[in-house]
Amino acid sequence: MAKGYIKLIRGDAISELAKYPDGLTLVTQIALRARRNGRLNVHGLKVGEALLGDYRNYGMSEREYRTAKDKLQNWGIATFKGTNRGTVAKLTDSSIYDINIEDIDKQDDNPETDKGRTGDEQETTNKEDKETIREGKKKRGRFKKPTAQQVVEYAKSIGFQLDGQYFINSYEAKHWMIGRSKMRDWRATIRTWKYRSVKDDDRNFKISGSSRADNTGYPDGVR
Numbered sequence: 370m371a372k373g374y375i376k377l378i379r380g381d382a383i384s385e386l387a388k389y390p391d392g393l394t395l396v397t398q399i400a401l402r403a404r405r406n407g408r409l410n411v412h413g414l415k416v417g418e419a420l421l422g423d424y425r426n427y428g429m430s431e432r433e434y435r436t437a438k439d440k441l442q443n444w445g446i447a448t449f450k451g452t453n454r455g456t457v458a459k460l461t462d463s464s465i466y467d468i469n470i471e472d473i474d475k476q477d478d479n480p481e482t483d484k485g486r487t488g489d490e491q492e493t494t495n496k497e498d499k500e501t502i503r504e505g506k507k508k509r510g511r512f513k514k515p516t517a518q519q520v521v522e523y524a525k526s527i528g529f530q531l532d533g534q535y536f537i538n539s540y541e542a543k544h545w546m547i548g549r550s551k552m553r554d555w556r557a558t559i560r561t562w563k564y565r566s567v568k569d570d571d572r573n574f575k576i577s578g579s580s581r582a583d584n585t586g587y588p589d590g591v592r
Contacts, residue, residue: 382464383464401419402419438458515555520559529562
């Protein structure tokens with residue numbers, strides 16, 4: 370098995386997810402099993418993908434497993450796709466785990482990467498994996514502040530109603546800091562706001578321009 374590591378990223382996203390143990394367990398399993406490179410594998414997984422389904426091995430019942438999958442997908446943390454091999458999962462929120470994707474240049478220098486593939490299959494797979502890795506590097510690049518319109522549009526795309534200018538003002542006042550750390554991914558922060566608000570559905574919580582922020586930069590009631 371190839372050596373590597375996964376890195377848990379300290380922040381609000383993991384603090385909130387830790388309150389839901391089944392969700393944290395499943396996210397951790399995805400991070401541990403995710404493919405770090407595009408080398409040939411028996412399951413045909415792409416970079417970042419992990420094979421799940423053996424939920425009993427990580428202490429979950431079938432019901433707990435299915436519920437955790439639904440919640441993680443609804444919160445925009447991971448995607449799941451059923452196949453005849455099992456469930457193929459992939460983390461879509463980079464603010465919880467760094468799965469340590471291998472550098473593409475190192476992959477190109479390793480002759481075992483392409484062993485056993487046909488010419489067309491090798492070219493297509495390598496191209497897809499390179500694009501995935503480069504996209505991941507872009508996401509981890511220098512932080513760029515969003516506009517209010519970008520905030521509104523992204524929130525809408527994940528089924529969340531959010532006042533874009535309120536979001537901008539909240540973090541401008543804090544110099545785009547979350548605690549003691551510089552914000553890395555504003556989309557991930559919006560997803561955190563969303564699943565905090567989902568927990569308050571029973572109180573019919575709704576974010577609006579008139580909401581007041583507490584000292585964390587989040588609207589009152591978002592916990």
